[in-house]
C-alpha cells in the first residue's frame with residue numbers, strides 16, 4: 001500500500017506518505033506551539049483555526065516530498081479521535097474531500113493506535129507484546145496478541161503522565177509544553193525530595209499521578225512560604241524519578257506476567273531521557289526486546305497514522321463520507 005495520512009488531533013498539523021506501513025516517503029509536521037505558549041496550554045479554537053489555515057499546504061507538501069500524485073495512492077487515512085473535536089474535524093474534512101475527489105478509500109485511525117504503531121516505522125512488531133502509552137492525554141498499558149488487537153490492562157485513574165509533567169513545569173516556571181524542559185533540568189538535579197510513588201493495590205496495572213503532582217505543588221508552596229530556596233533541578237529530578245519508578249515497575253511486571261518478549265513504549269513522554277534509559281537497562285537485564293520511536297515520532301505526527309492504516313487496509317476497515325470526529329473511542333473496539 002501507499003497511503004496518504006493526515007493527523008490534526010491536537011496542535012500539530014501533519015501529513016505523510018507511507019509505503020507498506022513502514023517506509024516513510026514524506027513526513028510533514030507543522031507545530032502550533034508558539035501560538036499556544038502564551039496561554040500556557042492548547043486553546044482548542046485557536047488550534048482549529050491554525051489547522052484550517054495550514055492543512056492544504058501540509059498535504060500538498062507531503063505529496064510533493066514523496067514525489068507522489070493521487071493516482072499513485074492506495075488510500076487516504078486520517079485520525080478519527082480521540083482528540084480536540086474541532087481540530088479533528090479539519091483533518092477529517094480534508095481527508096474526505098481528498099478521498100472523494102480522487103476516488104480513494106478513506107481509513108479512520110485511532111490516535112493512540114498511531115502512537116503504538118510509530119514503533120513499526122523502525123522495526124517489525126513481534127507478538128504477543130506489551131505497549132506502554134505515555135502521552136499528553138493518556139497513560140495506558142496495552143497487551144497485543146496480534147496486529148490491531150488491543151487489550152487495555154491498565155490506565156490512569158486521574159492525570160496522564162504528560163499532563164503531570166506539564167503541570168509540574170508550570171509550577172517551577174518553565175514554558176509550555178513543559179515535559180522536555182523538566183527532562184532537561186532533571187539531568188542536573190538530585191532526587192532529594194523523595195516524592196511519593198503511587199503503586200495502588202497489589203497487582204493493579206492502573207496508574208495515578210495526581211498525588212505526585214500535588215506533592216510537588218505542596219512542597220514548593222511550603223518551601224516558598226518559609227523563604228527556603230528550592231533547586232528547580234532537584235524538584236525536576238525527584239518528580240521524574242518517582243514517575244519513572246512507577247511506570248517502569250508496572251510495565252516490567254506486565255511483561256513478566258503476560259510472558260512477552262517485545263515491549264513498546266510510545267507517546268510524547270516516550271521522548272523522556274530518564275524513562276528511555278531506565279527501560280533500556282531493565283530490558284537488557286531481562287532479555288526483552290525494547291522499541292521506542294525516534295524522538296520526532298514520539299510526539300504527534302502523521303507517519304504513525306499511516307503505519308496503522310496499512311493494517312486497517314488489509315482488513316477493509318474503511319469509512320464512508322459521513323465519518324465524524326470523536327473525542328472518545330474505545331481502543332479495544334475501534335477495529
Ligand code: ATP
Nearest residue numbers: 135136137138162177179180183268269271272300
Ligand atoms: P494524546 O496523544 O494522549 O492525545 P497529545 O497528542 O497531546 O496527547 P503527545 O503529542 O503524544 O500528546 O505528547 C505530548 C506530551 O509529551 C506533552 O505532555 C509533553 O510535555 C510530553 N513530552 C514531550 N517530550 C517529553 C520529554 N522529553 N519528557 C517528558 N515529557 C515529554
Ligand code: MG
Nearest residue numbers: 010011012300
Ligand atoms: Mg502536541
Ligand code: FE
Nearest residue numbers: 115135299300
Ligand atoms: Fe498524541
